[in-house]
Amino acid sequence: MKTLNIRWARSIAVVAACSVLATCGLPQVGPNKRQLFAGSVQREGDAFVVAVNDRVTRATAVVPALGFSDAFLKAGRVGSDTIRAGDVLGITVYENVDDSLLGTEGAPANLEEVQVDGAGFIFIPYAGRIKAAGNSPEAIRRIITNKLADQTPDPQVEVRRAAGDGSTVSLVGAVGGQGIYPIERPTRTLATMLAKSGGITILPEVAQVTVIRGKARGTIWFEDLYQHPQLDIALRAGDKILVEQDTRAFTALGATGSQARVPFETQNLSALEAIAQVGGLLASSADPTGVFVLRNEPEVVAEQVLARNDLEGAQRMVYVLDLTEPNGMFMARDFVIRDGDTLYVTEAPFTQWTKVISAITGTASSASSLTSLASN
Numbered sequence: 001m002k003t004l005n006i007r008w009a010r011s012i013a014v015v016a017a018c019s020v021l022a023t024c025g026l027p028q029v030g031p032n033k034r035q036l037f038a039g040s041v042q043r044e045g046d047a048f049v050v051a052v053n054d055r056v057t058r059a060t061a062v063v064p065a066l067g068f069s070d071a072f073l074k075a076g077r078v079g080s081d082t083i084r085a086g087d088v089l090g091i092t093v094y095e096n097v098d099d100s101l102l103g104t105e106g107a108p109a110n111l112e113e114v115q116v117d118g119a120g121f122i123f124i125p126y127a128g129r130i131k132a133a134g135n136s137p138e139a140i141r142r143i144i145t146n147k148l149a150d151q152t153p154d155p156q157v158e159v160r161r162a163a164g165d166g167s168t169v170s171l172v173g174a175v176g177g178q179g180i181y182p183i184e185r186p187t188r189t190l191a192t193m194l195a196k197s198g199g200i201t202i203l204p205e206v207a208q209v210t211v212i213r214g215k216a217r218g219t220i221w222f223e224d225l226y227q228h229p230q231l232d233i234a235l236r237a238g239d240k241i242l243v244e245q246d247t248r249a250f251t252a253l254g255a256t257g258s259q260a261r262v263p264f265e266t267q268n269l270s271a272l273e274a275i276a277q278v279g280g281l282l283a284s285s286a287d288p289t290g291v292f293v294l295r296n297e298p299e300v301v302a303e304q305v306l307a308r309n310d311l312e313g314a315q316r317m318v319y320v321l322d323l324t325e326p327n328g329m330f331m332a333r334d335f336v337i338r339d340g341d342t343l344y345v346t347e348a349p350f351t352q353w354t355k356v357i358s359a360i361t362g363t364a365s366s367a368s369s370l371t372s373l374a375s376n
Helices: 002-023 033-038 054-060 137-149 190-196 222-227 271-277 299-306 328-334 349-375
Strands: 048-051 088-094 109-115 121-124 128-131 156-161 168-173 179-182 207-213 216-221 240-245 249-254 260-263 286-297 315-321 342-347
Touching (some): 033 286, 048 299, 128 137, 190 222, 190 240, 207 222, 216 222, 271 286, 315 328
Antiparallel strands (some): 088 156, 121 128, 168 179, 249 260
């Protein structure tokens, strides 16, 4: 009876091991190379599988174009002395008479806070309503002098412009101090206004600066602001400045150091940098011949990659990188990762073989336990 039980246990072990090998129902981090290639259009799948070469890297090197329109670039700087609606003026009038119109005997008339109204006018006693917006303090001084000259001999007028609160911009986002700032002589351009707000509080490599002017909008990389002086545009009253971090990201899966949605750390990210950013390939399981980049490619780019002109709409593309080729590392360095890409690294065949051996030895160990129980 014991001999029968032993034979029965061994038979179960053999059947289990054969089942594992026959079905290949082993755990894996994702599809292997064979399974990915099986989904290609060439094999009646719905994705184009393309090996990366120099032509492919050139055709797919599409990066987001950021910049300002001519309307932003050609706008001149706001005059530092130009008065605008909302500004506050200080006006002093000296009269060379004992019985003065505005002041007291022996003292000038001081009008310290004269508000420029929404229509751009100010009111001065005995001079009336005066158009201030668009004029300089010197122009307003002459206007007031001429109007008062008919009523008091040789009036002397001084006009001062306080902080230009009538010409302000708002700054929000990743800056040192969010708020509303006046456009003054030192802060008439984008770079100087950002400095006035305390600078940015995120990594410069991934910072984007957006300027909203009415219905127009322009966005640039923060680093480009200093590398290209022409992007340091002149500001206008009412501008809104937004500083935010780049929102692009890719997804890393498979035999990599980490599997996650990974934000970009630079303006342009190559496949080699993306691999390094997630901790590289797992030395114990990764297949360097099976590095895949999956994306939905726009029709124009897909036609360039595939050298055809009969495609319609975005196409599913699977780009294959073989790091073991003589120039494989160069290809990975030149291939550009884009927003929404999936970087997938397959497991090496050895890893699957190890899993098979583990499954068999594990089954054999269970069989030995059953045999021991049967013998007892």
